[in-house]
Amino acid sequence: MKLSDLAALPLTYPDVGATASTPPPGYHFLRRTSVIGCGRERFEQAAAAGMRFGMLRGAGLRVESTTPTAEEGTDVLGHLGPVSAPCRVVYVIDEPDRRGFAYGTLPGHAVRGEELFLVRFDHATDQVIAEVAAFSQPAAWWSRLGAPVTSLMQKVIAGRYLKAL
Template sequence: MRRSNFEDQPVDYAAVGATQAHDLMQYPPHGFVPYEASIRLGSGAERFESASTSLLSWAVQRGAGLRVDDIQSGEGERYGGIRYAEDGSALEPIHLSTEQRFAADGTPYVASGTTARLHGRIGMFRLEENIRVVYLIEEPDVVAFAYGTVGGKRVSGEDSFRITRRDDDSVWFEARSFMRPLALRYRLFPPAMTMRRKRLTTAYLRALSPLWTGPAT
């Protein structure tokens, strides 16, 4: 009998895909703390395409200083999550693509259901997480994906990353998340978890925009 590992396990929270909810910041899943920040990356189709390619090849995580190991392609359609309308209401389940693609260095692209291990240190915070990609969106002007924690030890929740080309041709990168504390230090001192989330998000945004110094709107 094969021993179960995290690739066999679902994410450890119920609100799968809720980083898409329009009202996430006002009404996060119960017990979770939301956070979001965004930055303009430039403008034009070429900038959108290059940023999207970087996003889907794990460049955000690696550029933030993390290692992305044990990438395993997903199977089936169990972790698609729900697509949300602009008013925050839930629509249809997200269709999952099983097509496997690779970056120039052979790294598997992000795909729905993919599992991986993230580990490393960003500032004073150490990150060691098993994650599963819960949705992937590839549309003409939007490329986005999110992953959730699997068997989390420090925190539990979901991170999403979105590249958008707006009507004025500007290209934006947005990072959103909702997390609940698991480690004792974060449960006893909630500001530490907020500080951790801000530091991680800053590192993610800087990975695509080295000039980033603070959240934009």
């Protein structure tokens, strides 16, 4: 699969944007957070890296994208070894104390669903917090067959995302 092939593909799930609120029923849900530093400067640095797909790259994925930073509609092709994960950015958060994006799966991905990558600044504690949230269900026969392994891998990768920034 090539990055240029993704533009014509539809998202593979109906609940677009649901990582911004309550996860839809019928999906496996994951939310992880980690304090990654303190201070406004650290927030700005981590947020900028996150918007350049830094959580993905730092977790060991090779990332191809149609724009250098996450924008709504950006197509993303992540590669982890021989596995490719085609996705599209479905929304962007660009607020003074919260920055990030969510992308949704496209045909050819092992699961169907959405994943949020967010960096936020907590004024009360001066902490910078990285957050990953996702809802998914198997989309390929092999991911259905290996659902427990797929779920474990998602948790491992989420931990790697948080350490990446």
